[in-house]
Amino acid sequence: MDHHIIISGAGPAGLCLARALRGSGLSVALIDSQQRESLAQPAFDGREIALTHHSRSLMQQLGLWGLIGSDHIAPLRDALVMNGAPGRGQARMRIGHEHGGQPQLGFLVDNHHIRRAAWASAMAEPDETGSPPDLIDGRQVVRVATDDHRAEVQLDDGRRLRARLLVAADSRHSSTRRAMGIAADLHDYGRSMLVCAMTHPTPHGAAAWEWFDHGQTLALLPMNDCPETGQPRSSVVLTLPHTDIEVLAGTDPAPFGEAITARFGQQLGTMRLASTRHVYPLVGVLPRHLVARRFAAVGDAAVGMHPVTAHGFNLGLRSIEALSQALIRAHHQRGDIASPALLQRYERTHQRASRGLYLATHALATLYTRDERPARVLRELMVRVGERLPPFKRAVAGSLTGLA
Structure with missing residues (x-):
């Protein structure tokens, strides 16, 4: 195998997962269509991210919080x-x-400060926390395939990479998730x-x-x-x-x-x-599954929230916490990091954390964006x-x- 894990997408979720796995003994390849310079110095994109106390704690553990700057x-x-x-x-x-x-x-x-800090933490030179992932920038994944033993991706330059596990972290409209045949309700x-x-x-x-x-x-x-x-x-x-x-x-x-x-x-x-x-x-996106054979989705690829509750990145961090802990535990126990049982446990854990909130947020957003009189009366009463x-x-x- 070329690596233990391939992560498709070097946004905040992909970088945070790579950082969480740093020093674990698991080798990681990180693929993104953007060039290294854009990933390291992301431009302002208008998005302000609301972070919970739990997310702050996770970001401190990953070494991001102190890099953001007060x-x-x-x-x-x-x-x-x-x-x-x-x-x-x-x-x-x-x-x-x-x-x-x-x-x-x-x-x-x-958001761009979170991205910058995630890059700096995940891609820092080798130190006591381990080595950075192998970055393949400026390339797109054009084909994926998995079997009982490995996952394989083909890049747009013809290269093929193999790993024990493929992880999608490439947005709510994940092309990697779609290539794995996982449907999503949009x-x-x-x-x-x-x-x-x-x-x-x-x-x-x-x-x-x-x-x-x-x-x-x-x-x-x-x-x-x-x-x-x-x-x-x-x-x-x-x-x-x-x-x-x-x-x-x-x-x-x-x-x-x-x-x-x-x-x-x-x-x-x-x-x-x-x-x-x-x-x-x-647009809100809820995948019907978060895992498949030697595949898992994290971040927005696992659930694309309506922004009304500002919980998108918080849920993304929870998905990274759950998956990374399971992978590291399995690796240290010399188990299969992509066993069906491990991936199914991850899916159940993250769906419990995200599905109810997604559906409640969807119902709330639908009610509060309708202008018919019954909807106006009901939301007035609720407030x-x-x-x-x-x-x-x-x-x-x-x-x-x-x-x-």
Whole structure:
């Protein structure tokens, strides 16, 4: 065999898995279509990642947390869910840090800073933690095959690699997973998200907003103050039909700021663009299986969450934790790292952690993006009732902290 494990995809999930296996005695090949330079220095992509306390602990164990830098880690103290137009009649539910028993609910980090830290940790020169994986950059996997003894991938330059196990970590639309014949249930919400950073004079109080307004969904994730202006800064997520998003994405910065200020009902004062803008289709993906013969999926390839709960990367880290521990244990016991029993245990473990949350999030997102009167009445009732139920708030806070 060329390696014990081949990982398809060198995004955060693939890099974190490679880092988790470093020093275990398992040899790893990491394949990605991007060039090494882009993987090492990823560009800002607009996405702000909400991390739980459990995820922070895992990232500390993997050596990532200290590489991010405190300037790039913002506290997530509280969460506010709103329904309807601003004013006295707006329904509001506050999930406070006190409901989770922690000084803050979680942490917020730009996705590109996580990617940079994951690269630095996984690809560092050999040291007491082991050696980096063998990176094959700028190449695509065009064919996969597995049998009872090995997995084989063919690259677009004709090379073939063999390993005991193939792992897909190449996005929610994983071509590797699809090549293994694993079907996935995809839900296209028919809308797109525009994400960017904006400054505003009114402090955000380290609180995240999820605001379901008529005809639009708005989210605000608190960031550290803008280093250029010193003003409060937030990551703004606007969900609309794609044609409307395209118009906004192409608007000049000044009128764009005016438009977003109006959409936020002037609640944060005059908002100004502080980054590039990025547009993503709103799609959820739930694979029917996470494993096959000598194959497993992790990260978004294992479950592609709707971003409303900001749990995508947290679930990805849990998948990496579960799979890496199982692989290392089997290797140390001189067992088969891709035995059907091992892979099935991993699938059950991660499906228990992710499937219920995915389905609940899907139901919530569907309800809160519909504008028919029955849906508006029901979500108004849910927010108002939730505000009056401390046990419900504690349950939500426990999910947000990752300590439930």
